[in-house]
Amino acid sequence: MDLTVLYRGPLASCDYDCPYCPFAKRRDTPAQLRADRAALDRFTGWAAGASKDRLSLLFTPWGEGLVRSWYRRALTDLSHLPHVARVAIQTNLSCRTEWTADADPAKLALWCTYHPGQTPYDRFLGKCRELAARGIRFSVGVVGLPGHLPHARRLRAALPPHVYLWVNAAEGHVYTDAEAARWTELDPLFPYSRAPHRSAGLPCRTGASVVSVDGGGTVRRCHFVRAELGNLYDGSYRRALGPRACPLAVCDCHIGYVHLESLPLYDVFAGGVLERIPARVPPLPPEVRA
Numbered sequence: 001m002d003l004t005v006l007y008r009g010p011l012a013s014c015d016y017d018c019p020y021c022p023f024a025k026r027r028d029t030p031a032q033l034r035a036d037r038a039a040l041d042r043f044t045g046w047a048a049g050a051s052k053d054r055l056s057l058l059f060t061p062w063g064e065g066l067v068r069s070w071y072r073r074a075l076t077d078l079s080h081l082p083h084v085a086r087v088a089i090q091t092n093l094s095c096r097t098e099w100t101a102d103a104d105p106a107k108l109a110l111w112c113t114y115h116p117g118q119t120p121y122d123r124f125l126g127k128c129r130e131l132a133a134r135g136i137r138f139s140v141g142v143v144g145l146p147g148h149l150p151h152a153r154r155l156r157a158a159l160p161p162h163v164y165l166w167v168n169a170a171e172g173h174v175y176t177d178a179e180a181a182r183w184t185e186l187d188p189l190f191p192y193s194r195a196p197h198r199s200a201g202l203p204c205r206t207g208a209s210v211v212s213v214d215g216g217g218t219v220r221r222c223h224f225v226r227a228e229l230g231n232l233y234d235g236s237y238r239r240a241l242g243p244r245a246c247p248l249a250v251c252d253c254h255i256g257y258v259h260l261e262s263l264p265l266y267d268v269f270a271g272g273v274l275e276r277i278p279a280r281v282p283p284l285p286p287e288v289r290a
Contacts (some may be wrong), residue, residue: 008220060089060090079107161172196252200249207229
């Protein structure tokens with residue numbers, strides 16, 4: 001089967017301290033880092049052995065993974081497996097980019113976020129240009145806070161034209177039409193992020209062809225629904241896979257609502273769902289423009 005797996009291990013440490021980030025920040029102890037490494041190695045071993053499935057893998061760590069050697073190695077190794085269609089990770093791009101030369105550029109992809117105030121603009125842009133020169137697939141985005149708008153405009157003007165710049169609606173922020181229009185000028189798909197999507201009772205690919213896995217191997221339909229489907233390593237999750245409606249009232253995170261069948265985002269992001277790269281940026285339908 002074609003199976004998309006979102007993996008989030010115990011890693012929680014990050015070299016940035018963004019005030020708007022909903023993820024809890026802490027400094028991982030050496031023991032915690034060893035546990036995260038062991039959990040990732042176990043997951044990578046499972047993926048290597050799951051050759052009867054066609055896998056697409058997205059790493060969504062609470063902290064920053066690519067500053068840790070074991071994440072760079074895992075992405076590199078997984079990119080060379082014939083049954084892995086795509087391997088991607090969310091990152092602040094604070095790491096060096098040379099390691100990507102050892103990965104398969106046809107399968108590796110990075111979902112990069114620019115955090116103004118946390119890293120020099122020129123440094124971030126330089127790394128984006130390095131990725132582009134190496135032929136690595138990547139998207140770049142920002143959180144849509146008012147103070148970030150000039151930074152986002154500057155970045156959009158400097159990025160290669162083929163690099164998609166996305167904008168995430170800031171958590172808890174209500175956008176006026178004028179504010180939303182300014183962000184939509186940069187990201188024509190911003191209206192999908194502007195407000196939460198009603199999801200209760202609607203069909204979603206999570207739990208059928210998309211699952212979430214934690215460091216212990218517990219499988220859930222997605223990061224936002226706590227009900228367990230089974231365990232990855234004993235195979236018990238397989239019996240629970242199947243179409244199902246969303247049990248939550250709304251879905252407000254891209255890694256969740258992109259899988260809703262009520263939205264056309266699998267067509268919009270065809271070939272780039274995991275790394276948030278659209279096949280093309282289409283005209284927005286009237287119900288989304290509103």
